[in-house]
Amino acid sequence: MEQFGEKIRERARELLETGKVEVFVGYRKGTVPMMNHPVLIRDPGKAEILHWDSHCGLNLCNYLTKRTEKIGVLANGCNSRNMVTHIIENQVKREQLYIVGIPCTGMIDHRAVARAVKGREILAVDEEGEAFTVRGRDFEETFRKKDFLQRNCAVCTHHNPVICDEMIGDPVEEPQGVQAYKDVETVEAMSAEKKWGFFTQLISKCVRCYACRNACPLCYCPTCFVDESRPQWVGKSVHETDTMTFHLLRAYHCAGRCTDCGACERVCPVGIPMRQFTKKLNKDAMEYFSWEPGLSLEERPPLDTYRPDDYNEFVR
Amino acid sequence: MLKGLVEHVGIEPGRLHFSWISSAESTKFVEVAQEVAKAVKELGPAERLVKRRAEVG
Amino acid sequence: MLEKSYTKEEWTGALKGLQESCRIYVPVKDGDDHFFRLFDGSKAPDFGYQNTRLSPKGIVYPQSERMFEYTLDESDPDANIYKEVGKEYSPRAIVGIRPCDAQAFGLVRRNFDTPEYRDPWWVKSYEATTLVGLGCNEPCATCFCTFVGGGPFSEKELDVLLYDLGERFAARALTEKGSRFLDKGPGGRPLDDDEKKALEERKRSAEKKITSHVPTDQLSKKVVTELFDAPFWEAVAFACINCGTCTFLCPTCWCFDIQDEVMGKEGERMRNWDSCMFPQFTLHGSGHNPREKKFQRVRQRFMHKLKYYVDKYGDGIQCSGCGRCVRSCPVNIDIRQVAQLMNSY
Numbered sequence: 001m002e003q004f005g006e007k008i009r010e011r012a013r014e015l016l017e018t019g020k021v022e023v024f025v026g027y028r029k030g031t032v033p034m035m036n037h038p039v040l041i042r043d044p045g046k047a048e049i050l051h052w053d054s055h056c057g058l059n060l061c062n063y064l065t066k067r068t069e070k071i072g073v074l075a076n077g078c079n080s081r082n083m084v085t086h087i088i089e090n091q092v093k094r095e096q097l098y099i100v101g102i103p104c105t106g107m108i109d110h111r112a113v114a115r116a117v118k119g120r121e122i123l124a125v126d127e128e129g130e131a132f133t134v135r136g137r138d139f140e141e142t143f144r145k146k147d148f149l150q151r152n153c154a155v156c157t158h159h160n161p162v163i164c165d166e167m168i169g170d171p172v173e174e175p176q177g178v179q180a181y182k183d184v185e186t187v188e189a190m191s192a193e194k195k196w197g198f199f200t201q202l203i204s205k206c207v208r209c210y211a212c213r214n215a216c217p218l219c220y221c222p223t224c225f226v227d228e229s230r231p232q233w234v235g236k237s238v239h240e241t242d243t244m245t246f247h248l249l250r251a252y253h254c255a256g257r258c259t260d261c262g263a264c265e266r267v268c269p270v271g272i273p274m275r276q277f278t279k280k281l282n283k284d285a286m287e288y289f290s291w292e293p294g295l296s297l298e299e300r301p302p303l304d305t306y307r308p309d310d311y312n313e314f315v316r
Numbered sequence: 317m318l319k320g321l322v323e324h325v326g327i328e329p330g331r332l333h334f335s336w337i338s339s340a341e342s343t344k345f346v347e348v349a350q351e352v353a354k355a356v357k358e359l360g361p362a363e364r365l366v367k368r369r370a371e372v373g
Numbered sequence: 374m375l376e377k378s379y380t381k382e383e384w385t386g387a388l389k390g391l392q393e394s395c396r397i398y399v400p401v402k403d404g405d406d407h408f409f410r411l412f413d414g415s416k417a418p419d420f421g422y423q424n425t426r427l428s429p430k431g432i433v434y435p436q437s438e439r440m441f442e443y444t445l446d447e448s449d450p451d452a453n454i455y456k457e458v459g460k461e462y463s464p465r466a467i468v469g470i471r472p473c474d475a476q477a478f479g480l481v482r483r484n485f486d487t488p489e490y491r492d493p494w495w496v497k498s499y500e501a502t503t504l505v506g507l508g509c510n511e512p513c514a515t516c517f518c519t520f521v522g523g524g525p526f527s528e529k530e531l532d533v534l535l536y537d538l539g540e541r542f543a544a545r546a547l548t549e550k551g552s553r554f555l556d557k558g559p560g561g562r563p564l565d566d567d568e569k570k571a572l573e574e575r576k577r578s579a580e581k582k583i584t585s586h587v588p589t590d591q592l593s594k595k596v597v598t599e600l601f602d603a604p605f606w607e608a609v610a611f612a613c614i615n616c617g618t619c620t621f622l623c624p625t626c627w628c629f630d631i632q633d634e635v636m637g638k639e640g641e642r643m644r645n646w647d648s649c650m651f652p653q654f655t656l657h658g659s660g661h662n663p664r665e666k667k668f669q670r671v672r673q674r675f676m677h678k679l680k681y682y683v684d685k686y687g688d689g690i691q692c693s694g695c696g697r698c699v700r701s702c703p704v705n706i707d708i709r710q711v712a713q714l715m716n717s718y
Contacts, residue, residue, distance in 0.1 A: 030512075058703065074505075130667030194326070207621050208617070211618050237436075239437065239633075255318075255321070269621075270427070280320060284320045
């Protein structure tokens with residue numbers, strides 16, 4: 001996807017020069033392989049630092065709130081759906097945003113790449129079309145991007161932005177017949193004991209850094225429930241129950257809102273696949289309410305409204 | 317959805333119950349209370365997502 | 374000081390022998406990353422690793438540590454007594470720790486062990502620990518230990534330094550503690566002349582391999598208020614998501630928060646690692662928060678590490694160049710770049 005870089009720089013420069021936007025939020029190329037650095041630029045001359053490739057897996061929606069300026073921002077499918085969610089949850093106004101849409105073919109899973117080169121130090125990763133080359137001190141290997149997509153990108157059905165003011169490049173074809181919830185179904189088939197074992201193992205390395213929560217655009221509460229102390233809902237230590245409560249409830253707060261952008265899994269320093277929590281909720285939202293968040297500016301989310309035909313078999 | 321998530325992580329089905337009871341439905345209240353008590357007793361003491369003491373460091 | 378050479382199997386055998394009198398922590402691969410774990414034979418140590426994801430500071434200074442406890446249960450003989458929680462300070466060793474992480478303990482000790490105050494838990498825990506370092510033959514691209522008074526074969530704070538010579542480890546004791554450690558373990562033979570020559574050569578070649586460039590020489594000369602008011606902080610701070618990744622992974626970060634947890638008739642006072650990146654870090658009881666805005670917190674972190682510590686102790690920055698924050702920052706805020714910005718301001 002690196003071919004979009006030139007167009008992005010050109011568009012950002014023009015938007016800033018003409019005053020159509022006051023600031024532009026995008027990425028600058030990172031100082032370590034497979035990482036990029038979110039930036040905000042005001043000066044059209046700085047547009048040359050903007051960069052786009054298959055390592056832009058963070059969610060730029062985090063940087064849109066509590067601003068007064070007119071913001072130009074890059075958005076692929078999932079990020080654009082989060083912008084819709086932000087708009088309907090009154091975190092940002094539609095008029096404030098000038099969305100530059102990008103037809104995304106997915107982000108690369110940096111952990112999968114590290115695994116593929118058997119943990120040897122990676123010094124550079126260069127992308128070219130649908131392939132990328134990984135270079136180390138004494139090795140060089142080329143891989144196909146589609147074998148190394150981030151787990152959420154591999155099952156994505158919204159590559160193209162759902163809302164935008166202009167598009168960079170032509171829309172890509174949305175895949176059909178994607179089975180997005182195979183991993184959730186595997187867990188659903190387990191006994192309660194095995195499920196508990198699976199999830200306790202999953203979060204066992206958590207150090208409560210809250211990178212997942214902070215990278216998530218949905219988590220914008222002024223004081224998160226884990227930071228409350230009067231009353232204290234959750235302990236602040238790394239006690240297994242407190243950590244499980246944090247992950248469980250954070251996921252639940254994203255119920256019916258999560259667009260599976262994968263930023264949470266990407267930023268975790270110890271590699272916890274915490275989408276196992278939110279994917280179950282996404283699956284349930286689909287099954288019980290036929291709901292996919294972030295697709296409509298008009299419709300209210302199901303946990304926000306009452307419909308007479310709402311699922312209620314579980315209520316006695 | 318909460319029930320789905322809680323049971324998905326391995327809390328035994330039968331620990332979390334939902335019921336809609338009006339204050340005028342006293343018989344229903346009694347029935348549900350008894351059902352829940354029975355269901356939970358059958359499962360025994362809760363061991364998952366329980367914290368007795370800090371048990372760290 | 375004692376010097377011994379072992380084959381790699383002999384070294385594992387030596388650790389097995391030492392295990393009986395000492396709790397040994399070794400780097401172990403768990404999933405995609407390495408962590409320091411207790412050596413109990415269940416998983417083989419991986420001394421070919423680069424560095425652990427989390428720093429070994431957690432072994433000496435646990436993330437969550439109970440300090441005091443009490444019970445109001447009258448049937449308990451200790452009822453109504455607020456007492457210290459018993460701790461295990463039997464000897465332990467961190468084997469395979471990198472010189473940057475060992476040096477970090479020295480930087481942190483300035484905080485926990487001062488003439489006026491000694492943190493009893495940290496100090497006792499540290500004194501019970503023997504640090505057996507493993508020099509880096511191939512420093513990572515993100516390392517910059519040579520710029521902070523350290524190096525891939527630096528001996529600071531270490532009791533023993535291991536050199537990986539390919540088929541063998543050469544172990545050099547650097548302190549009495551280290552000598553006793555090596556002496557107790559079975560196996561090994563004295564170094565031969567080739568091995569002795571190889572040590573110096575390994576050190577020099579490793580130092581040349583550091584590719585990062587992080588100048589810190591001008592920091593002490595800067596006027597602290599000018600750096601504080603510099604215009605670049607907003608731009609540096611923009612991407613930060615205020616998580617605790619950098620602080621929790623950093624071997625030189627030491628902040629903690631003390632909390633009480635009460636459950637019915639029992640309670641404990643404990644401490645947990647805290648992060649200056651968290652918005653509530655400086656929240657006062659009155660409700661006022663002097664570092665309410667993100668850029669104030671990000672500025673604080675870098676000023677503390679690269680300026681306040683330099684001015685306070687006159688011995689370089691509060692950083693050991695391990696590169697963990699550079700590798701793990703979710704938004705790629707790079708301390709090497711910020712140091713450059715500050716150093717040349």
